[in-house]
Amino acid sequence: MAYQAVEKNVALGALESELEERRSRLAALETQVAQLQEVRAQQIRQVEAQRTQNVAQRLAYEALRVHLGLQEAALRRLEEEARDLLERLVQRKARAAAERNLRNERRERAKQARVSQELRKAAKRTVSISESPDTPGIGTKEKAEMTLTVPAEPQFLENEAGEKWKRPFRSASATSLTLSHCVDMMKGLLDFKKRRGHSIGGVPEQRYQSIPVCVAARLPTWAQDVLDAHLSEVNAVRFGPNSSLLATGGADCLIHLWNVVGGRLEANQTLEGASGSITSVDFDPSGSQVLAATYSRAAHLWKVGEAQSKETLTGHTDKVTAAKFKLTRHQAVTGSRDRTVKEWDLGRAYCSRTINVFSYCNDVVCGDHVIISGHSDQKIRFWDSRAPRCTQVIPVQGRVTSLSLSHDHLHLLSCSRDNTLKVIDVRVSNIRQVFSADGFKCSSDWTKAVFSPDRSYALAGSGDGALYIWNVDTGKLESSLRGPHCAAVNAVAWCYSGSHVVSVDQARKAVLWR
Known part of the structure; x- marks a missing residue:
């Protein structure tokens, strides 16, 4: 029995040491559990804060999306207004250009009519011409002022111009022919411009400017x-x-x-x-x-x-x-x-x-x-x-x-x-x-x-x-x-x-x- 008591004491000591070890491990685990619980609480608080922030950001996102929709609608309205304004501006410019061309054409027609009227008056005007003293076949007593009325027909003008070398004086028909010819040339030029698609008062087509010819380029220095x-x-x-x-x-x-x-x-x-x-x-x-x-x-x-x-x-x-x-x-x-x-x-x-x-x-x-x-x-x-x-x-x-x-x-x-x-x-x-x-x-x-x-x-x-x-x-x-x-x-x-x-x-x- 004494031997058994000794064995039991030894076993009891071993069990007590194992119990102490487990108690120490349990205390360490309890400490770790407490730390983990504290960390968990912190993470829960962070999750709640993140959720609150997400809700705020979601609300801000919704507000921004609504604002974006309003801005897009306003942009579309502004674009439509801009297109309407541009169309009205183009139409106004077109009307202004048409009116300006019409005024210029009227002014040019009036000018042409005035020139033609002046030419007709000049053609009907009576010109007094004095015979030259050296004209053969006319005596001193026969010298007198002769009046010559210039006809306005082109055929007669051409005949007079062709026969002017036979006369001892310069006929007024030659001057009339020159004026008529100049007027016809001007009208032809104007008609040519019209045939090219330009009105008299329209903006002329921009011609190419002459590009300067560079003989020797200058080296830049400063x-x-x-x-x-x-x-x-x-x-x-x-x-x-x-x-x-x-x-x-x-x-x-x-x-x-x-x-x-x-x-x-x-x-x-x-x-x-x-x-x-x-x-x-x-x-x-x-x-x-x-x-x-x-x-x-x-x-x-x-x-x-x-x-x-x-x-x-x-x-x-x-x-x-x-x-x-x-x-x-x-x-x-x-x-x-x-x-x-x-x-x-x-x-x-x-x-x-x-x-x-x-x-x-x-x-x-x-x-x-x-x-x-x-x-x-x-x-x-x-x-x-x-x-x-x-x-x-x-x-x-x-x-x-x-x-x-x-x-x-x-x-x-x-x-x-x-x-x-x-x-x-x-x-x-x-x-x-x-x-x-x-x-x-x-x-x-x-x-x-x-x-x-x-x-x-x-x-x-x-x-x-x-x-x-x-x-x-x-x-x-x-x-x-x-x-x-x-x-x-x-x-x-x-x-x-x-x-x-x-x-x-x-x-x-x-x-x-x-």
Whole structure:
């Protein structure tokens, strides 16, 4: 029994130690349970707060949706009112033009009637003519004043004019014939204008202005004027044919026209109506219209002097990256990121041809019968405007960002993302020269490079804010201009007279160089 008591004591001790261990574990678990309960309570409070916030946000969302519906309804009403106002304005302008033409025609008819009446009076007027003393067959006593009444019939006038050499004095019929002939010529000219479809008082068709011929372009050396041209990034710049008018387009959906006066850029006009960022601007050959490509999947056409867009060319399904006039003011070409190039008849505002390409189009230029497009797949494609096919493909290194065609249409300048410019001989379709320089960087897919008007130089802006100019004949870097630009230069333009250069950058600046 003593032995059993010892064994029982040993077993009891083991059980007591196990009990203590379990008690300690139980205390630890109880502490953990308390911590977990506290965490659970915190999470419950967070869930309740989140639910309250969700309810508030749902209510705010509903209020915003209701407000959006009201705003959309107000926008539709405003758009309808704008369309009605535009229609009334167009009708009023048409009525005013018709009334003005009618007044001018009445005035011209009255003027013609007055001239005809004066001619009839002049034809019936009696002219006193004195015989010359040297007239043979007439004596001194027979000298007397003779009165001659000039008939008004054309046949008699022609006979008198044909026989005037037989008379010793100049007949008044010759003068009458000259006046009649002049009047007939004027009437013929007026009738010719009418046959061409112009009323006498109508606005004459704008004729193309003569483009200055640049014999030798002047290298820019210093900045004449620096200004903030737009409210945000400036993407495009273009000179008009007369070299004194400049257009800039920016991400603020506006096009500003500037006059180059005395080495300064003076604001001329702001063209509105675009609903997206401007990516490209171009003047027609007469300088009377401006065409712009936008990120709103459309191109817009303005008439210089009118603030609102004249036509909107829609049909692309993605951003329009380039819009250029052809050699006539009535035709244009656009390129887009929807992998198409479109030809437009501006007279009827419709797409006359769609060219499907395999890559994004970043820029286009037009020659006599050729359309040249640069693409993101590192290729330049040539299209015959008279046939629906690609005539030539030239591969280059890097995505093509811009194209510039020389004035003689014999050389093409391309800029690409491999930080090089390439001169392509259009006649043989091969790369003639490659330009690069230390520090030059093509910073975006819309960086524009141009030829000088005489094709002696190639100009491009860099990502470091500098302008680089290469000599086309030697292939060497002619100069680099630094200073005003503190951001990447997006586009450059060289005026047709060769005297000025304008550059625009991503920091809203436009710089006039001379």
